[in-house]
Amino acid sequence: MVVQFKVFKKASPNGKLTIYLGRRDFVDHVSSVDPVDGVFTLDTDYLQGRKVYGQLICSFRYGREEDEVMGLNFQKDLFLSSKVIYPPKGEEKASKLQERLIKKLGANAHPFTFQMPPNAPPSVTIQPGPEDEGKPCGVEYSIKLYVGDNEEDRSHKRSTILLNIRRIQFAPSRQGRQPCTIVRKDFMLSPGELELEATLDKQLYYHGDKIAINVCVRNHSNKTVKKIKAAVQQSTDICLFSGGQFRCTIASVETQEGCPVNPGSALQKVLYLIPSLESNKDRRGVALDGHLKNIHTNLASSTLLSNPDNRDMFGMIISYTVKVKLYLGAIGGEVSAELPLVLMHPKPDLRRMMRSDSQAQVEAFRSDSMAASTDLDG
Missing domain, CATH: 2.60.40.840 (Immunoglobulin-like)
Structure with missing residues (x-):
């Protein structure tokens, strides 16, 4: 042959x-x-x-x-x-x-x-x-x-x-530290606090992977959680300008399953998201991997820097975060948490x-x- x-x-x-x-x-x-x-x-x-x-x-x-x-x-x-x-x-x-x-x-x-x-x-x-x-x-x-x-x-x-x-760029050979954050919010003239814990199953994802977001809500306040929303946001940092950053939501899910979370109760739930170009084909401002004629492309990969503190470079820096938000109604407001992730192609x-x-x-x-x-x- x-x-x-x-x-x-x-x-x-x-x-x-x-x-x-x-x-x-x-x-x-x-x-x-x-x-x-x-x-x-x-x-x-x-x-x-x-x-x-x-x-x-x-x-x-x-x-x-x-x-x-x-x-x-x-x-x-x-x-x-x-x-x-x-x-x-x-x-x-x-x-x-x-x-x-x-x-x-x-x-x-x-x-x-x-x-x-x-x-x-x-x-x-x-x-x-x-x-x-x-x-x-x-x-x-x-x-x-x-x-x-x-x-x-x-x-x-x-x-x-x-x-x-x-x-x-290709993804690093090793996974980083598993992203996890806890946000606690207290309310004026209200005893106790509302606690939101969000965890990703890993830090590094390949294009097309499903992202699992573990959400744990512990309600020690007198507020009520009406619904939960999770989204993957893409950030494009334009290094030529100070403050030149653009954010775009590329995948999201909203649910009321398990809600309302009343005072004194708790909820643990796993939400799934798959960020992809297919669901963002007509959205202006989404960053893509540089593409050539007749070559398929995808969402832009995360930018890896040798020194993350030094962003004085020529071009654009791409990063991704998962944002989890609890809605407490018109009076109660919102509670949100963000988790960084890396989205790339495997080496x-x-x-x-x-x-x-x-x-x-x-x-x-x-x-x-x-x-x-x-x-x-x-």
């Missing part, structure tokens, strides 16, 4: 420059980030003394494109790396994938590698509304290759390649992937059946 190895390919409009990538997802391990490596081919006769420049760009759009009037621009571009990639300045050590691609593509193929800084943010897309037009808000990464006389030379569209990639089995990828690459190059994707978004 022939196994095909997929290589992402994109050419400049004039066909003189072509880029090849073995992947478009690069993993942020918190302490380090995968290098962005690939191969490009070019028609050397077209250069005529010019050079090929490569750039790794992080773009942060924090406003709608349709609102850009009177010279306003709601996008900032950060050039994480910019250098001459041809003619090469030195012998760049090629990865195994690059070596195989160069062997396959011939003498006009050359490797390139960009290093991502560890403090740059993961890819995030803010879901637009049904009637919104233009580019969505969020953080995206791209590789730009172009031919020019110098680095400041204006690139010409006919000899420029712009290819989107993603910076992603893939790298050893198994490497074995399967290695076998796939060998079979693909032996059989001369390398599959290339050419309809990539720019």
Whole structure:
């Protein structure tokens, strides 16, 4: 059986420059980030003394494109790396994938590698509304290759390649401390207090997991609990602005089962929630994992920081909380508690992937059946 190895390919409009990538997802391990490596081919006769420049760009759009009037621009571009990639300045050590691609593509193929800084943010897309037009808000990464006389030379569209990639994070290998909180509230001119204890079954959840919320109510006051509501809230912290935080409820459940909880009584109950994109497809402002053309996405993963106290970074920080609320009626008010959680994708089995990828690459190059994707978004 022939196994095909997929290589992402994109050419400049004039066909003189072509880029090849073995992947478009690069993993942020918190302490380090995968290098962005690939191969490009070019028609050397077209250069005529010019050079090929490569750039790794992080773009942060924090406003709608349709609102850009009177010279306003709601996008900032950060050039994480910019250098001459041809003619090469030195012998760049090629990865195994690059070596195989160069062997396959011939003498006009050359490797390139960009290093991502560890403090740059993961890819995030803010879901637009049904009637919104233009580019969505969020953080995206791209590789730009172009031919020019110098680095400041204006690139010409006919000899420029712009290819989107993603910076992603995977869940840590260990569970954190089980979230638990107790909230006690007393009332003016009323003896006793109302106690709300909320606990999650774990701290780390994978996308699609069911969240179990254990709620325990002990009513030592003279108030009555009418109903209980639990919700998962997604918080998007925009680091460019002070106080730039947006909260969105992505899953909720409300129940009166076991209520009313009268004075002197107690209630213990487990509520279940599954946060998913399917139930939030048309909701403007929901943060999603940065997505590429023809690639399915999901709710944005929690952002892991090497130093949680240092949020002076470029981009958006995503976090999740479960909020439990007791309703005591119009006069009694509410009692609420919040619990943090982590929502991410599990880390893939790298050893198994490497074995399967290695076998796939060998079979693909032996059989001369390398599959290339050419309809990539720019």
